[in-house]
Amino acid sequence: MSSKIAVIGLGSMGYGIAQSALRAGNTTHGFDINPDAVSRFSGEGGAPGGLSDVAGTLDVVAVVVLNAPQTEAVLFGSDGIVAKMKAGAVVVACATVPPEFARRMEARCSEAGVHYLDAPISGGSVKAASGKLSIMASGKAEAFAAARPFLDATAETVFELGEAAGAGSAMKAVNQLLAGVHIAAMAEAMTFGMTQGVSPETFAKVIPRCAGSSWMLENRAPHIVAGDYTPHSSVDIWPKDLGIVLDIAKSAKFGAPLTAAALQQFLAASGSGLGAEDDAAVAKVYARNAGLKLPGEG
Template identity: 80%
Template structure:
């Protein structure tokens, strides 16, 4: 059944989500602080109109912004969308946020008669554009039912993790712990290999077929080899996401030393002016400290 959906946040992930919802045959609106992204989406078939004018007709709102603060502003800020939605509409929030924040947003949406699906995403910009994301979702059965058209259009796998918000965000924190550590470990291993005469191309060719490989290694090492740090997922994502992991760990009195070590490398990269580059640029921290030249270095 066709629905009317707004995607708020047309970054590398949100744009692909909007494309996938549109391709699924749904009336789709795209909104972003960058007007060029909005115009591009409309040129590809997205519907036009101010969010405040069309919000009352929406069946679903997908929020794909950076963090909890931006998510709350979109939902309940000065021009927040939730008070404008019709009863029974559903909000899906995709940013990495603390589970307690997801539970708070769910409660506030419920007070407004709006369903809430805690729906963090994984898979990268390519899978977002292909409608093949993994979505770690939790919420009421009514929220899942209302979100089904969006989920069908955007996800290869939907993990239904519980009937209350927060469980999806908890699982995303687990995923981000691993993903961040794996990127940093890939960068460390690749540059360590260079000190022993192992070229980055050879590193990828061999290790991707060995037990030391990971999805992040296979996905990010090619960026380093190409010397291409155009951001698919930026360095500055990781101080936020790994910071959330460590905040949760602290509240649980759980030691997470590998997460803390990876966080320090991303902070070093960001502090070196690399925050807007692809997160594979964390390798530049290792290379600089070891006096190495990565592919593409002048």
């Protein structure tokens, strides 16, 4: 079954998501503050019309922006879309946000007769473009049902985490805690190894076959070996996402010392001008502090 879908936010994740929704046969609109992204998507077959004009026709509004304030602005800002949506349509909120924020957005959408799916995404831009994301979703059965054509088009795996908005965002926060810590740990271990004569190449060959491996290590260590910091996922994601984790943790009076330590390393990377590089560039902070030269450095 095809739907009328709008994807709001055509960044590295949103653009791929819009492509996947379109490829699956849905009428798909793409919107962004960057007009180039919008016209590029139109050129690939995106449906025409301004957001205000088409809002009332949409079945699914996927919000693929950076964070909670941007999500709230899209939904309930001065020109917010929820007030214009038809009853029974669904907002699919994909940004990494605090669980409490998701619950609040759901309540406000519900007042307007619109369903809300708390649906943070995982997998990176390549999987977004191929329709193979992991989505950590929670919401009422009606929200899942209304979102189904969108989920089918964009996700390989949908974790259905219950009826309560916030559960999806909670699981995403847990996953981001681990992913961020594991990237920093990979960088720490690889550069520590260099001080002991273990080359990055040997590290990347041996450790994935040992108990010290992680998904992030297997994915990111090759970037350092290749000296290639093209941002698949950038350093600046982590001060944001680990910041969300620590905000939530603080509200729950939960101490998270490893997360806090990892955040400091990403802040040092961002503060020293590496924010737009691939997140594996956190290794440069360690290397600089230890007087080491990573592969590809002069």
